[in-house]
Amino acid sequence: xxxxxxxxxxxxxxxxxxxxxxxxxxxxxxxxxxxxxxxxxxxxxxxxxxxxxxxxxxxxxxxxxxxxxxxxxxxxxxxxxxxxxxxxxxxxxxxxxxxxxxxxxxxxxxxxxxxxxxxxxxxxxxxxxxxxxxxxxxxxxxxxxxxxxxxxxxxxxxxxxxxxxxxxxxxxxxxxxxxxxxxxxxxxxxxxxxxxxxxxxxxxxxxxxxxxxxxxxxxxxxxxxxxxxxxxxxxxxxxxxxxxxxxxxxxxxxxxxxxxxxxxxxxxxxxxxxxxxxxxxxxxxxxxxxxxxxxxxxxxxxxxxxxxxxxxxxxxxxxxxxxxxxxxxxxxxxxxxxxxxxxxxxxxxxxxxxxxxxxxxxxxxxxxxxxxxxxxxxxxxxxxxxxxxxxxxxxxxxxxxxxxxxxxxxxxxxxxxxxxxxxxxxxxxxxxxxxxxxxxxxxxxxxxxxxxxxxxxxxxxxxxxxxxxxxxxxxxxxxxxxxxxx
Numbered sequence: 001x002x003x004x005x006x007x008x009x010x011x012x013x014x015x016x017x018x019x020x021x022x023x024x025x026x027x028x029x030x031x032x033x034x035x036x037x038x039x040x041x042x043x044x045x046x047x048x049x050x051x052x053x054x055x056x057x058x059x060x061x062x063x064x065x066x067x068x069x070x071x072x073x074x075x076x077x078x079x080x081x082x083x084x085x086x087x088x089x090x091x092x093x094x095x096x097x098x099x100x101x102x103x104x105x106x107x108x109x110x111x112x113x114x115x116x117x118x119x120x121x122x123x124x125x126x127x128x129x130x131x132x133x134x135x136x137x138x139x140x141x142x143x144x145x146x147x148x149x150x151x152x153x154x155x156x157x158x159x160x161x162x163x164x165x166x167x168x169x170x171x172x173x174x175x176x177x178x179x180x181x182x183x184x185x186x187x188x189x190x191x192x193x194x195x196x197x198x199x200x201x202x203x204x205x206x207x208x209x210x211x212x213x214x215x216x217x218x219x220x221x222x223x224x225x226x227x228x229x230x231x232x233x234x235x236x237x238x239x240x241x242x243x244x245x246x247x248x249x250x251x252x253x254x255x256x257x258x259x260x261x262x263x264x265x266x267x268x269x270x271x272x273x274x275x276x277x278x279x280x281x282x283x284x285x286x287x288x289x290x291x292x293x294x295x296x297x298x299x300x301x302x303x304x305x306x307x308x309x310x311x312x313x314x315x316x317x318x319x320x321x322x323x324x325x326x327x328x329x330x331x332x333x334x335x336x337x338x339x340x341x342x343x344x345x346x347x348x349x350x351x352x353x354x355x356x357x358x359x360x361x362x363x364x365x366x367x368x369x370x371x372x373x374x375x376x377x378x379x380x381x382x383x384x385x386x387x388x389x390x391x392x393x394x395x396x397x398x399x400x401x402x403x404x405x406x407x408x409x410x411x412x413x414x415x416x417x418x419x420x421x422x423x424x425x426x427x428x429x430x431x432x433x434x435x436x437x438x439x440x441x442x443x444x445x446x447x448x449x450x451x452x453x454x455x456x457x458x459x460x461x462x463x464x465x466x467x468x469x470x471x472x473x474x475x476x477x478x479x480x481x482x483x484x485x486x
Contacts, residue, residue, distance in 0.1 A: 005030075005094045005185060010040035010208050011047060012191035014054035015201025020047045026181055026208060031097030031327040032318050032362040040184050042209035048216055051205045055147045055174040056222050058202030063144050063172030067122035070170060074119030077197035081112040081190075088189060090319065092158055095183040097327040097363070098281055099318045110443070111162030111190065114461070117445045118166040125171065125466065135479040140472045144172035145248055146224035148469065149217045151238065152187065153229040154180035154329050155284045161187045163445075164227045164250075165194075165204055167465035173225070174203045176217060181210040182330055218242055225469065228252065229286070231383075232409075232454050239457075250458030250468050252286070252450055254383045255411030258404035259289030259440060260426060262397075263297040265416035266438075270298075271305050273416055273440040274389065279313070279367050280441065282326050283387035284333070287412035287449075289440055291373075291380055292391045293400050299393050303371055307353050310367045315358055327363040328386060334363040337386030344370050344379040344388070354387070375403055383409070397422065405431045410452035414440045433459075 005028065009017035023041030030037045043051070062070070081088060088108040093100045098107070127140040150164035157179055168175050179187040187206045194204050207213060218226050218241045225248040228238045235253040242249045259277055261270045277289035294302050316323040328334040334357065341355050354368030365387055373380050373390040380390050394400040404413065414436035415426045423437045433451040436442065443449055448464040450456055458468045 005091060006038040007040065007185060007188045010184075011043060011051070012188050012206040013047070013051045014205065015195050017188075018047065018050070020044050023047070023208075026184065028095065028184060029330065030094055031329050034331070034362055037094055038185065040208045042181070043207040043213050045216065048207060048213060051176045051207050052147065052217070052220055052222055054202035055176050055205055058200055059144070059146055059172075059174040062169075062174055062200060062203050065172075067125050067170070070172065071119040071122030073194070073198045074115045074122065074166060074170060077194050077199070078112040078115035078119060080193045080197055081108050081115070084193075085109060085112075088158065088186070091189060092186055093318045095157060095185045096154065096329055097318055099321075099323045099326045101321045101324050102281065102326075104321075107156060107158045110156075110159045110445070113445045114159075114162040114166040118170040118465075121463070121466070122170040125470075127472070136477060137479070138474060138476045140474050142171070142466075142470050143473055145469060145471055146173060147222050148173045148175045148225040148227065149223050150175055150177040151214050151217075151226070151228040151230065152177065152179045153286075154182040155281060155286070157183040158186040158190065160229050161190050163460050165190070168225075168227075168469045169199075169203060171466060171470045173469055176205045176207060178207055178209060178214050178217060181208065184208045214238070215241065219245060221245065224248060225250075227458075235456065248468065250450075250460065251456035252458075252460055253411070253454065253456040254286050254385070255288070255409040255451060255455050256291060256381065256383050256407050257287060257289045257409065257412040257414070257432065258291045258293060258407075258430075259413070260400050260404060260415045261292065261294045261298065261302065262415070262417040262419070262422070263295045264418045265298065266418065267298065267301060267305055269438060270302065270416040271309055273414060273436075273438070274306060275309060277414065277440040278389040279310070279325065279387050282328060282365070284329060284385055285441060287434060287441055289412065289414050290384065290388065290390060291404070292389055293394050293404060294391055295400075296393045296395055299391070303352055303369070303391065306369060310353055310369070313367055315360070315364055325367065328365055329363070331363050333385065334365055337365050337384060337388060340379055340382070340384045340386070340388060341365075341368055344373075344377065344390075347377045347379070349373045349377060349379060349390070352391070375406065381407070397426065401426065401429050405429070408454040411455035412436070412441075412451070
């Protein structure tokens with residue numbers, strides 16, 4: 001018997017749950033079985049207006065509080081999330097299909113980290129005093145932008161809602177957040193917890209829907225900032241729409257990230273990094289290192305050990321904590337992945353393991369590894385967003401670097417080697433915003449996260465996020481006499 005996942009209502013506006021019977025039905029499906037576990041409704045234009053009006057009305061009062069007062073509420077919410085981590089993790093598992101073993105440590109807890117970090121930072125946000133000649137001086141004031149819109153993805157719904165709202169609220173902005181239509185449940189719980197922690201009505205609002213709801217949020221004149229986590233095609237559209245209104249943007253988009261493994265790498269650590277960079281969350285992670293370049297001297301040993309380790313994957317009910325490999329988030333995503341696997345076989349890549357839909361209920365795809373992959377293959381060029389690893393071999397560092405950077409994407413990159421001089425040299429040469437040495441996919445809130453090239457603009461997390469949710473006002477103060485030519 002699955003826990004009750006049905007929310008009190010579809011939306012959270014102005015401090016309370018709100019239902020809109022006129023909204024289109026959006027079924028919520030448990031990916032492990034394909035069964036419907038809840039239903040929400042998409043926001044109508046009237047409800048979108050209500051959310052934006054609430055955020056606009058609440059913003060001046062929220063910004064007028066001291067940073068310490070705002071931070072206290074965010075930190076209190078972090079404590080509540082941690083106290084309820086198991087219930088929130090179960091909900092995340094029902095929403096996404098990710099194993100409970102994973103959500104217990106990687107989802108709500110990551111959101112709590114963000115609220116705690118930015119809550120602690122809020123009272124320390126200051127401007128700058130700038131001494132000038134003649135006794136004159138200037139100072140800067142860090143101000144909120146106003147109303148921010150957050151648009152979430154379906155792979156980390158709780159984390160993404162917190163990564164966007166925590167820095168925005170810490171500075172004094174308000175937010176209207178639209179979760180992915182595939183995973184609508186977690187953001188509602190975050191709004192409920194923030195309200196319980198003392199957040200004033202209207203500061204954080206949640207509206208449900210697909211692109212038809214996101215588009216009017218992005219283009220509304222009251223919105224000062226748009227932050228999107230999603231695919232590159234969606235990012236291009238949202239970025240263009242926001243640019244038409246001269247809005248601030250953060251775009252955290254997709255990738256086809258390289259992972260370089262040199263002959264001298266520790267084999268077990270390298271295999272662990274490749275597993276984390278390809279099969280955690282069933283491969284549904286934007287920063288995944290899905291192009292695994294393995295130096296020829298270690299290639300066969302790497303493939304053999306990788307295959308052994310993948311045999312330890314436990315595919316089953318995600319609510320069973322023994323399960324460590326879950327389904328795709330939806331039937332549609334499963335079919336996308338299966339089509340890419342078929343394309344890899346058609347193009348002549350060598351299937352090492354996996355390659356099929358699992359013979360069980362739900363949207364499961366076997367952990368899949370292709371070897372002898374060429375750079376020009378579709379599976380090596382396009383983001384698959386599923387449990388499919390492409391292994392490419394290389395001989396020299398220079399060759400590997402040129403091939404690693406030969407992509408429109410630039411989100412992440414990683415290197416495994418015992419030669420630290422080479423590690424730092426390789427990282428310096430990567431055309432990517434988030435890099436790893438002898439590790440992969442770590443995302444502590446203290447470290448900026450984001451990409452280059454088509455993988456996005458702006459940064460999430462760390463002090464860098466504050467820059468993207470605030471603006472500076474410069475004030476010149478003249479202390480001596482002012483002269484003019486006439």
